[in-house]
Amino acid sequence: MRDARGDMRRPVGLRLWLSGGWLTLLVAGAIFAPWIAPKDPLMQDLFLGRLPPFWESGTEPGFWLGTDSLGRDVLSRMLYGARLALVVALVAGTLTCIIGAALGLIAGYYRGWPDRIISRFVDIWMAFPPVLFAILLIAVLGPGLWSIIIAIVVIDWTRFARVIRAEAMTQGAMDYVASAQVAGRKRFGTMLTEILPNVLPTIVVLLTLEMGIAVIVEAILSFVNLSISTDSPTWGGMIAEGRTSVHQAWWVLVFPLIALFLTVLSFSQLGEGLKDRFDPVLR
Amino acid sequence: MMYQIKDLHLSLPDMTRKPLLGPAPRIEILKGLTFDVPEGAVVGIVGGSGSGKSTLGRAMLRLLEPTGGEIVFDGQTITHLSENALRPLRRRFQMIFQDPMSSLNPRRRVGGIIAGPLRLHGFEGVSARVDEALDMVGLPRHFSRRFPHELSGGQRQRVGIARAIALRPDFILADEIVSGLDVSSQAQVLNLLGELVRELGLTLAFISHDLSVIRRLCSRVVVLHQGVIVEQADTATLFDAPKARYTQELLQAIPLPDPFQKWL
Ligand SMILES: Nc1ncnc2c1ncn2[C@@H]1O[C@H](COP(=O)(O)OP(=O)(O)OP(=O)(O)O)[C@@H](O)[C@H]1O
Ligand SMILES: [Mg+2]
Numbered sequence: 440m441r442d443a444r445g446d447m448r449r450p451v452g453l454r455l456w457l458s459g460g461w462l463t464l465l466v467a468g469a470i471f472a473p474w475i476a477p478k479d480p481l482m483q484d485l486f487l488g489r490l491p492p493f494w495e496s497g498t499e500p501g502f503w504l505g506t507d508s509l510g511r512d513v514l515s516r517m518l519y520g521a522r523l524a525l526v527v528a529l530v531a532g533t534l535t536c537i538i539g540a541a542l543g544l545i546a547g548y549y550r551g552w553p554d555r556i557i558s559r560f561v562d563i564w565m566a567f568p569p570v571l572f573a574i575l576l577i578a579v580l581g582p583g584l585w586s587i588i589i590a591i592v593v594i595d596w597t598r599f600a601r602v603i604r605a606e607a608m609t610q611g612a613m614d615y616v617a618s619a620q621v622a623g624r625k626r627f628g629t630m631l632t633e634i635l636p637n638v639l640p641t642i643v644v645l646l647t648l649e650m651g652i653a654v655i656v657e658a659i660l661s662f663v664n665l666s667i668s669t670d671s672p673t674w675g676g677m678i679a680e681g682r683t684s685v686h687q688a689w690w691v692l693v694f695p696l697i698a699l700f701l702t703v704l705s706f707s708q709l710g711e712g713l714k715d716r717f718d719p720v721l722r
Numbered sequence: 723m724m725y726q727i728k729d730l731h732l733s734l735p736d737m738t739r740k741p742l743l744g745p746a747p748r749i750e751i752l753k754g755l756t757f758d759v760p761e762g763a764v765v766g767i768v769g770g771s772g773s774g775k776s777t778l779g780r781a782m783l784r785l786l787e788p789t790g791g792e793i794v795f796d797g798q799t800i801t802h803l804s805e806n807a808l809r810p811l812r813r814r815f816q817m818i819f820q821d822p823m824s825s826l827n828p829r830r831r832v833g834g835i836i837a838g839p840l841r842l843h844g845f846e847g848v849s850a851r852v853d854e855a856l857d858m859v860g861l862p863r864h865f866s867r868r869f870p871h872e873l874s875g876g877q878r879q880r881v882g883i884a885r886a887i888a889l890r891p892d893f894i895l896a897d898e899i900v901s902g903l904d905v906s907s908q909a910q911v912l913n914l915l916g917e918l919v920r921e922l923g924l925t926l927a928f929i930s931h932d933l934s935v936i937r938r939l940c941s942r943v944v945v946l947h948q949g950v951i952v953e954q955a956d957t958a959t960l961f962d963a964p965k966a967r968y969t970q971e972l973l974q975a976i977p978l979p980d981p982f983q984k985w986l
Binding site for chain 1: 780783785805808809810812813815816817819820821824825826827828829830838839842843869871885889
């Protein structure tokens, strides 16, 4: 049993390193974009339109990943686009997590009428088709960074609430909870010091998953032009533009797609990696 | 008297037979139990599976609220005390659980598990007391850095004992604490518990379905059958001349060639 556990650690480490590495790179790129971006992401120059990436012939120095049809630098736009993607991922992911996990924890641990109210609410909420819900919300709120974030939170908190409720219920039936009561710990204190540490690994996995989802949602909304104003670069917007000229300039489409893919993949792997690395109990 | 139990009744709602509307029907689990636990005694509570032993134990520790009767702990009636009113008393009656895998928080270290209740009750010198408790149950002090899953079954149960005795309680309830262990660790844990009870002058209620274990440890025995006390007597009396039919059946079921061997 112990040997099998020893064997499992190695691929786990690799998963954490790769996903963590890419995300660190991305965060650094996003934070330092104004200093490291080779060009102004908005500057157009029609004479430099559709320059290929640096390894092909006919490039200009400084345009590492080429330019789009308006002559804007693809790398610089991707760096600035990463800012928006990450802000949405972090803010929307965290808010969704806090709201959903708190409600799930309360419902699953306290049971009784808090559980009945919260569970009923979740059921009603989940009866709405999510995509329609999102588009409706954005139509009402108007496009913008906060609209995307609110839409994600409003739609996805139920995922956390449901999963964490079930977890908290399982943990609440364990004897260590009764033991905390024997020791004289208050119910709220028991929830925070006994139950929460035991659902935390699940929360972390869900949180990083949610961040990946937030990146996709932001990209989709930018793709259909429901995101923030059109002049700030977004990965989804770049993909939408690149799609129209994919035969003349594939790089405008492919590079943002790769970034999007790697980011979503990394987020989804990060949680599992963190759990395997830091959770004392391997399940 | 440490505990006086008078006509204790307890029923729980049966959720499996709950109608769509309205309250669930209640099943009566304890049907009027009366017995005393004298100070310094080791009382065995024995009975078949489902006879209500654990329910009785949980009622005595007020993890469950009785629906009738009275529980008096050291002169104080605790039958319907609120959780807030119980809290100052809780240090004085402790419990050791059957399954340490479930009763020890898997994501806390042994040291934290023992220290938690101590901090809660405002003890001074917590880490010294944790070390002391580990010494008393015969675990090395560096085990306080370990997680429960890094211990053997017997060691885990010792942690459960250490957590209970660290608070210096007057009374401990042990609910089937050896039934999950193999025979040799069973003997070790039982010897340890016997010693601790003597050293610390504890009063102990020991729940078991195993009469041979009860015979080794207990001075008095309460036999429970389907929520009713069918017999209570001193250990020697009960084993020599069991009165109730159910007790006789239990004694015959002891998996030994001769259940009345004197060397037990
Ligand atoms: N939460 C509950 N809801 C309904 N019935 C319950 C509940 N808990 C226990 N019971 C019932 O009460 C009876 C007594 O249960 P209890 O756990 O006290 O038995 P026990 O004597 O400890 O048995 P064992 O030796 O198997 O541990 C059983 O018939 C059980 O089905
Ligand atoms: Mg039981």
